Amino acid sequence: MASTSERPPAFRLSAVLSGHTNDVRCVIAETSRPPTKSPRLASASRDGTARLWLQEEKGAAGTQWRESYRWCEEDRAYENAVAFVPPDVEGGRNGYLATAGADSLIQLYPLDPPQSEPAFKLTGHAHNVCALDVSADGSKIASASWDMTARVWEWTGTEEGYACDKVLVDHEAAVWDVLLLQKEPDLLLTAAADNRVRLFDLATAQVRYTFKGHTGPVRALAKLLPEDLDCALFASASNDGTIMIWNYQSGDSITSLGSHDSYIYSLTSLPTVGGGGLASAGEDGIVKLWNEDDGELDQEILVPALSVWSVTALPNGDIACACSDNLIWVFTRDATRCADQATITEYEDKLELHSAREELPADGSPNRRPRASPSAPAINDESALEAGGQEQQVKLWHEHEWQEMGEMVEGPPTGEAAGKNKEQPRMEFDGQEYDFVFSIDVADDTPPLPLPYNRDSDPRSVASTFVQTHALPDSYVERIVDFIHAHTRP
Incomplete structure (x- = not known):
């Protein structure tokens, strides 16, 4: 058990990276970059762009991050994931940045030097691609999609670039994350919205273990002690x-760590040089640091954003967070890389605007402060749902206030009424007939958004597509699923 004196130093603010104009959904560090070169980050955003960030030495002024390249295609759907693909000099393969998003495409852009046109486009997924992982040698790319599959793409050494080698289909809902196991390249872990983690044997494309224990969709995976290849x-x-x-070799559940107050979206393991441990982040706007030795909570970092979508660890031990405030926040345990006073002041101001109650410590340490109000979304059942009324509404807690989220308009009756009147006419929307057409209010100053639905549809897929189409927070998905279930089940 680590004593207080043995615990690593606290993270403090290092930098804030601005440029994106919508939620930054993913940030990833280039872990294969030689230590003699400046660290790099890549980010993906709902603004439809992917960006490359470079940290430069500024002498006595320390270090400074700058945007070094931007990939932006006209009318490109929003981006969800990015991954660095290391080069293979001997094999003649260049290094790439892989991007993926709502258009179901995976695109690989040359990196050194960066080029605006993709060298390869990987097609095959039928829905939003939400996560990527790459093998240490760059020969494999794994992808996760809302189409309920994970795919593995292999380098062919031809003009084709990468080709789909395996399609993993044993999921009952969207696949949220994938993790290639570097010591055992024929194994892949997947995390899915059916509350399961699965270990696939890529030689056979069959499930070796199914890990059960979570009671909600599994959103993130991370290998512990990544520098120890023997760690399972x-x-x-x-x-x-x-x-x-979990232990992926035995299939056993080992333990559980403490929790977040809401959904957890991202995990990353920290290198030993940065003190080691595990970082987690999610909808509560907090990054939590878990001790490598005993699993206890070392620190809570409050980020001035509603959601922290992604967290990544740099080789030097710093961490970067991609957030719903359109920014990337970087934190460090190294005093030589701490932010200047102007950046700390900006951080303080944003925290105050985010309704934090306590004063930021004078040393600029970003320790957690309690929120003025909860951020976890919830249905206001008592005041929003009227069981016997002609009009039924649902509200969502979002941005610290109740927002009217849904109004059920005419549709086939449920419950006893459904049995009495089986000839209820279907509703027409956009030239097609549906069992239901819900009207979803997402803002007071805009008309309600129609949500058509058939009884044989998958509620989660419908809700996810609706949220994606209208660029709504991911936290709406579960609420819409609950709403659909409440009003369509007989």
């Missing part, structure tokens, strides 16, 4: 707010 432990995080530790 990994972590999973879920919408249920918990982090669970």
Whole structure:
């Protein structure tokens, strides 16, 4: 058990990276970059762009981050994921940046030097691609999609570039994350919205183990002690707010860590040089640091954003967070890389605007401060749902206030009424007939948005597509699913 004196130093603010004009959905560090070169980050955003960030030495002024390149295609759907693909000099393969998003495409852009046109486009997924992972040698790319599959793409050494080698289909809902196991390249972990983690044998495309324990969609995976290739432990995080530790070789559940107050979206393991441990982040706007030795909570970092979508660890031990405030926040345990006073002041001001109650410590340490109000979304059942009324509404807690989220308009009756009147006419929307057409109010100053639905449709897929189409927070998905279930089940 680590004593207080043995625990690593606290993270403090290092930098804030601005440029994106919408939620930054993913940030990833280039872990294969030689230590003699400046660290790089890549980010993906709902603004439809992917960006490359470079940290430069500024002498006595320390270090400074700058945007070094931007990939932006006209009318490109929003981006969800990015991954660095290391080069293979001997094999003649260049290094690439892989991007993926709502258009179901995976695109690989040359990196050194960066080029605006993709060298390869990987097609095959039928829905939003939400996560990517790459093998240490760059020969494999794994992808996760809302089409309920994970795919593995292999380098062919031809003009084709990468080709789909395996399609993993044993999921009952959207696949949120994938993790290639570097020591055992024929194994892949997947995290899915059916509350399960699965270990696939890529030689056979069959499930070796199914890890059960979470009570909500599993959103993130991370291998523990990544520098120790013999370590068989990994972590999973879920919408249920918990982090669970497993052994992928035995299939056993080892333990669980503390929890978040809301959905957990991202996990990353920290290198030993940065003090080691595990970082988690999610809908509560907090990054939590878990001790490598005993699994206890070392620190909570409050980020001035509603959601922290992604967290990544740099080789030097710093962490970067991609957030719903359109920014990337970087934190460090190294005093030589701490932010200047102007940046700390900006951080303080944003925290105050985010309704934090306590004063920021004078040393600029970004420790957690309690929120003025909860951020976890919830249905206001008593005041929003009228069981016997002609019009039924649902509200969502979002941005610290109740927002009217849905109004059920005419549709086939449910419950006893459904049995009495089986000839209820279907509703027409956009030239097609549906069992239901819900009207979803997302803002007071805009008309309600129609949500057509058939009884044989998958509620989660319909809700996810609706949220994606209208660029709504991911936290709406579960609420819409609950709303659909409440009003369509007989």
